[in-house]
């Protein structure tokens with residue numbers, strides 16, 4: 568089968584945005600492809616962000632694809648509640664019992680009409696997922712420990728990206744490889760060379776005086792490597 572061309576999806580994370588004017592922040596990043604929404608429960612990660620009601624307040628502020636990243640325990644209980652309102656819902660492999668449980672939850676999410684994603688922390692092997700890539704629309708590779716923005720990119724996770732790219736292309740799948748954590752122009756460029764499709768960027772976009780230019784800089788760094 569012919570490999571799918573790599574995509575270039577830039578997804579600013581609102582974790583780094585000014586929460587007192589989310590509407591303004593979301594509208595500012597007019598050249599973004601997706602908006603990334605980080606939900607943290609203070610248990611799966613040592614930080615608490617917000618839950619479904621705040622996430623839902625973003626629906627209607629933009630026509631862009633809304634990409635939810637659930638850093639929570641017991642995603643089988645909570646993730647389906649996000650499926651109706653959001654374009655993609657990603658939960659952590661470490662938060663479910665097995666890869667089979669992850670496949671089952673992804674099927675539930677897809678049946679609700681959203682794209683289903685699975686995320687892995689920097690220390691989690693990608694190997695068990697490789698046999699099941701057609702069951703997921705997104706594999707999110709964390710390039711920092713989940714929980715906080717503004718951390719340093721861990722280049723060693725790019726080995727997992729390369730393994731995913733190879734398997735996705737050899738099977739002719741459409742699964743999106745997303746990278747999350749420490750992304751700016753330079754690390755986006757390294758990630759592009761490894762085979763990433765979707766780039767989450769928090770502190771390097773929001774919180775800067777010129778978010779639109781920051782996205783343009785990330786996009787050109789990626790394009791020059793593809």
Ligand code: DX5
Pocket residue numbers: 580581582583603605636711712713714715716717718747748749750767768769770771
């Ligand atoms: C971290 C979150 C990220 C975070 C990225 O746990 O999943 O999406 O917002 O922030 P930066 O880009 O600042 O590393």
Ligand code: ZN
Pocket residue numbers: 580603604605636747767
């Ligand atoms: Zn995230």
